[in-house]
Amino acid sequence: MKFVARLHRPSIRSAPKAFGDTTELVERLAEELQAIKPGWLAEDLVLATGLGAAVSLALVLSVLGVRPDLIHALGTSMFWVKLLYVLGVGVIGLFTVERLVRPGGAAKGRARWLLIPLAAIAALAAAQLDVATSGEREHLLMGASASVCSLRILGFSLPPLAGLFIAMRGLAPTRLGLAGAAGGLAAGGFGAAAYALSCPEAAGPFVAVWYSLGMVAAGALGALLGPWALRW
Incomplete structure (x- = not known):
């Protein structure tokens, strides 16, 4: 051992x-x-992310509230597909962070796992667009909240990102920009999961574009802040 x-x-x-x-x-x-x-490092990262995600959830509930049809949505497959997609990105991002906070840790193997949820949501979006009419395709892609979805996800990603960065500062990342990007992507996934309880959009194309854009924006923010916030 x-x-x-x-x-x-x-x-x-x-x-x-x-x-x-x-x-x-x-x-x-x-x-x-x-x-x-053994495992103390992962426990610290999970705890920091969990506390940040709890703050995000509290913000969603207090600012936006839950979607009015949440009970009905819980019985639909697309609600769980959307939730599993963003949580999958968050968990894989967190595992990537766990490797990157070790001096010289290689994260390519773990980062490749991101291809699984990305490929799954892209395939679902393509299948829904393929069977839809031209008029339906625009609604599947834009929904009713395309203009605010990604920005909201980025905003609700900030608490878990802050928690992760605080935990990461006490460790030893050497590639600060890459570690920050992985932390931002993880935070984006958990922020998106909190927002999903309020957002009524469930179409595969909408989730594939606007939810993904919000999580990527959180990853980009983490990459920008990493060299400054994670310096040790």
């Missing part, structure tokens, strides 16, 4: 008086090492 060691700086009183004695200094530093339980 692998353990991550956290080094606590020894106090001045406990440090060797003669720092020229390298062996004694190394031994004293080794005594300060403490084993950290």
